[in-house]
Amino acid sequence: MAENPIIEVRGLSKHFEARQHLFRKSSTGAGVLKAVDDVSFRIPKGHSLGIAGESGCGKTTTAKMLLKLYEPTSGSFLFNGKDITHLRAKEELKQFRKQAQLMFQNPFEALNPRFTIFRSLLEPLIVHDIGTKEERAAFIKQALEQVNLIPAENFFEKYPHQMSGGQLQRVVLARALIVDPIFLVADEPVSMLDVSVRAGVLNLMKTLTERLQLTTVYISHDLSLISYMCEQTAIMYLGKVVEIGDTMSVLQKPKHPYTQALLAAVPSPDPDEEPEEVLIKNHVPSPINMPNGCHFQDRCPYTEAICREKTPELRQAETGQIVACHMVTPFFDRKAEREEHVI
Amino acid sequence: MSLLEVNDLKIYYKTSRGISKAVDGVSFAVDQGRSLGLVGESGCGKSTLVKGIIRVLAGNGVIAGGSVNFDGNDLTKMAESHIRQVRWKDLSLIPQAAMDSLNPVYPVIDSFLEILMLKGKLSRADAIQRAQELFTMVGLDTKRLRYYPHEFSGGMKQRAMIALALALSPKLVIADEPVTALDVIVQNQVLRVLKNLKKELGLTLVMITHDISVVAETCDDVAVMYAGKIIELGPVSRVLKHSMHPYTMGLANAFPNLKKTESTLISIEGSPPDLVDPPKGCRFAARCPFQIEACAHEEPSLVSVGDRHFAACHRLDEIAVLQAKAKEVDTWRKIPS
Numbered sequence: 001m002a003e004n005p006i007i008e009v010r011g012l013s014k015h016f017e018a019r020q021h022l023f024r025k026s027s028t029g030a031g032v033l034k035a036v037d038d039v040s041f042r043i044p045k046g047h048s049l050g051i052a053g054e055s056g057c058g059k060t061t062t063a064k065m066l067l068k069l070y071e072p073t074s075g076s077f078l079f080n081g082k083d084i085t086h087l088r089a090k091e092e093l094k095q096f097r098k099q100a101q102l103m104f105q106n107p108f109e110a111l112n113p114r115f116t117i118f119r120s121l122l123e124p125l126i127v128h129d130i131g132t133k134e135e136r137a138a139f140i141k142q143a144l145e146q147v148n149l150i151p152a153e154n155f156f157e158k159y160p161h162q163m164s165g166g167q168l169q170r171v172v173l174a175r176a177l178i179v180d181p182i183f184l185v186a187d188e189p190v191s192m193l194d195v196s197v198r199a200g201v202l203n204l205m206k207t208l209t210e211r212l213q214l215t216t217v218y219i220s221h222d223l224s225l226i227s228y229m230c231e232q233t234a235i236m237y238l239g240k241v242v243e244i245g246d247t248m249s250v251l252q253k254p255k256h257p258y259t260q261a262l263l264a265a266v267p268s269p270d271p272d273e274e275p276e277e278v279l280i281k282n283h284v285p286s287p288i289n290m291p292n293g294c295h296f297q298d299r300c301p302y303t304e305a306i307c308r309e310k311t312p313e314l315r316q317a318e319t320g321q322i323v324a325c326h327m328v329t330p331f332f333d334r335k336a337e338r339e340e341h342v343i
Numbered sequence: 344m345s346l347l348e349v350n351d352l353k354i355y356y357k358t359s360r361g362i363s364k365a366v367d368g369v370s371f372a373v374d375q376g377r378s379l380g381l382v383g384e385s386g387c388g389k390s391t392l393v394k395g396i397i398r399v400l401a402g403n404g405v406i407a408g409g410s411v412n413f414d415g416n417d418l419t420k421m422a423e424s425h426i427r428q429v430r431w432k433d434l435s436l437i438p439q440a441a442m443d444s445l446n447p448v449y450p451v452i453d454s455f456l457e458i459l460m461l462k463g464k465l466s467r468a469d470a471i472q473r474a475q476e477l478f479t480m481v482g483l484d485t486k487r488l489r490y491y492p493h494e495f496s497g498g499m500k501q502r503a504m505i506a507l508a509l510a511l512s513p514k515l516v517i518a519d520e521p522v523t524a525l526d527v528i529v530q531n532q533v534l535r536v537l538k539n540l541k542k543e544l545g546l547t548l549v550m551i552t553h554d555i556s557v558v559a560e561t562c563d564d565v566a567v568m569y570a571g572k573i574i575e576l577g578p579v580s581r582v583l584k585h586s587m588h589p590y591t592m593g594l595a596n597a598f599p600n601l602k603k604t605e606s607t608l609i610s611i612e613g614s615p616p617d618l619v620d621p622p623k624g625c626r627f628a629a630r631c632p633f634q635i636e637a638c639a640h641e642e643p644s645l646v647s648v649g650d651r652h653f654a655a656c657h658r659l660d661e662i663a664v665l666q667a668k669a670k671e672v673d674t675w676r677k678i679p680s
């Protein structure tokens with residue numbers, strides 16, 4: 001990659017001390033919960049990375065580290081070429097908080113219900129000391145127009161409860177963009193919205209992030225959303241990235257048995273299509289005190305002895321993406337083999 | 344005859360701003376052993392409709408007209424004492440956010456024993472055995488009956504709720520958003536449980552969802568609701584692949600599809616009308632790219648458009664043109680209102 005990535009993380013981990021009192025079965029006392037474990041990736045300027053995986057797999061924890069809301073337990077975080085893993089200086093941190101913005105999942109919680117829209121958008125300008133009084137009003141108008149809330153003046157004095165979910169999510173986006181960030185994290189940006197308006201918000205985000213050359217991370221459990229929005233896709237399972245690469249490769253030619261299962265489970269909008277068989281069993285095991293070897297061993301249809309002994313390393317598959325599975329080599333993958341047997 | 348037949352059902356809420364016509368003249372039928380999906384955006388009346396059917400409406404809600412014929416009886420006219428015997432035994436509702444409705448201070452088995460012993464009049468021993476059977480049926484380990492709800496994951500709770508709804512072998516199960524908020528793999532498991540029960544027990548199913556893919560994969564028929572009305576109804580493959588109503592066409596455009604990565608998503612601009620003061624003509628008119636003069640004054644009625652397929656639109660005779668136009672992004676650009 002020629003250009004410096006905006007985001008580069010190497011071996012990023014976040015471990016929590018697990019309290020276990022709620023679980024009657026436990027006896028061993030406190031354990032370690034590896035919410036995120038040894039995660040590495042880079043996102044070039046203007047690109048977007050989608051992070052998918054089941055609830056609790058560590059998506060939000062990763063995002064929080066990317067926004068420096070969590071200090072990583074280990075690993076490093078380079079932002080725009082600079083190592084900011086241990087950045088603490090107040091001024092620099094403030095500068096980072098301006099450049100890196102978060103878009104919340106629930107627009108109704110993201111905005112103060114007692115603030116008018118104007119006031120909500122003014123807030124970040126004050127915090128980051130941007131513009132004079134007159135300039136600020138102009139910025140706010142511009143920001144609302146940018147997200148297609150036109151005429152902007154009509155929305156200045158409105159309160160959140162007077163607006164629809166789709167409109168509010170546009171305000172939330174406008175508020176993130178008003179400070180001119182270079183990096184945006186959107187955690188389930190449309191999951192609270194109605195289907196008929198989701199597409200509008202997604203298209204808007206797509207156009208704006210392209211036009212502004214924003215580097216973005218989308219977190220969603222909806223793979224079709226990620227396939228629509230992101231150039232790169234990372235699939236997480238119990239704190240680890242198990243497959244990462246170009247969205248086209250990861251979602252059209254998945255190699256990791258977990259990615260394959262996730263994709264098979266997505267219902268198709270075509271009623272005549274036969275549902276694919278989901279081969280995995282059980283549910284996500286507890287992330288506390290994981291066994292040796294592959295985290296997916298107890299659910300995987302292809303587990304062998306080596307999977308219980310050694311943690312699989314990330315390796316490149318012939319389709320381009322990087323996969324952590326002992327059974328995936330450039331010349332071989334289990335799903336293809338199985339399908340051949342079926343035929 | 345159909346197991347469930349809803350005729351011109353009207354359900355209104357009294358609000359401080361006036362009467363809200365949440366369900367306003369809805370008719371459909373579900374035959375024994377079939378499954379109907381009920382789709383539509385938030386607030387269109389789906390939950391109200393099913394709560395009305397089994398008569399568990401909020402205090403300010405009333406059935407303002409119509410009938411609900413279930414297994415030969417009109418539920419709207421039934422005495423409360425009588426309908427209480429029908430619920431659970433003949434039809435059960437898995438309410439929206441059912442996951443949180445298991446009593447948190449008791450082990451899950453207590454919820455089962457309550458229904459099985461009090462309503463089903465089973466002995467304690469039989470009830471325990473039946474509870475175990477039900478857990479096995481939905482793929483849960485019977486050991487977990489002794490667990491508390493907080494020790495269950497979302498998908499496990501949802502499966503427990505399905506098992507509970509099936510406790511007294513009802514003929515009809517109504518599930519309100521049974522898989523919303525579940526991860527895809529768990530969603531897939533829950534849907535598979537429902538599909539198997541339908542196949543093996545001949546269960547009749549009404550399922551609310553806002554996800555047309557879920558309907559496509561699980562249901563035989565689908566009813567599309569908009570602002571208190573059904574605007575299209577029919578077999579899933581007809582309604583989703585040969586949509587006759589502009590709103591249904593719009594919904595199909597708005598869904599990202601993993602298999603069609605190149606196509607652009609198109610949203611339906613605007614929002615549904617106020618149900619306290621709905622427009623006179625077609626309720627979709629303000630957002631419809633195909634509205635004509637008549638749409639503003641005259642309400643289109645649900646008419647047959649083919650084999651068991653119904654739609655409510657004034658422009659059904661030009662359908663081929665509309666279907667072609669609906670696929671274009673420009674068609675759905677902001678409509679002058």
Ligand SMILES: Nc1ncnc2c1ncn2[C@@H]1O[C@H](COP(=O)(O)OP(=O)(O)OP(=O)(O)O)[C@@H](O)[C@H]1O
Pocket residue numbers: 356357358363365383384385386387388389390391392401403404439618
């Ligand atoms: N108790 C109530 N009092 C007044 N209005 C109500 C009440 N419950 C629902 N409504 C209104 O009735 C309409 C239909 O509500 P309902 O809950 O049936 O919609 P829904 O399709 O289930 O939506 P969602 O997908 O958000 O659950 C909405 O306009 C709603 O605001």
Ligand SMILES: Nc1ncnc2c1ncn2[C@@H]1O[C@H](COP(=O)(O)OP(=O)(O)O)[C@@H](O)[C@H]1O
Pocket residue numbers: 016017033034035053054055056057058059060061062287
């Ligand atoms: N502050 C915290 N303290 C302890 N455990 C946490 C904390 N935040 C998250 N976790 C745990 O870390 C794991 C990953 O959480 P999260 O990143 O929120 O998952 P996701 O966003 O994918 O649902 C979960 O097991 C969660 O319970």
Ligand code: SF4
Pocket residue numbers: 256257258294295296297298300301302303304307312324325326327328
């Ligand atoms: S390493 Fe083994 S257990 Fe893990 S995903 Fe690959 S085959 Fe399955």
Ligand code: SF4
Pocket residue numbers: 588589590625626627628629631632633634635638643655656657658
């Ligand atoms: S009746 Fe008119 S406004 Fe309503 S859906 Fe048909 S064309 Fe559109």
Ligand SMILES: [Mg+2]
Pocket residue numbers: 059060
């Ligand atoms: Mg999360």
Ligand SMILES: [Mg+2]
Pocket residue numbers: 389390391439519
């Ligand atoms: Mg509802």
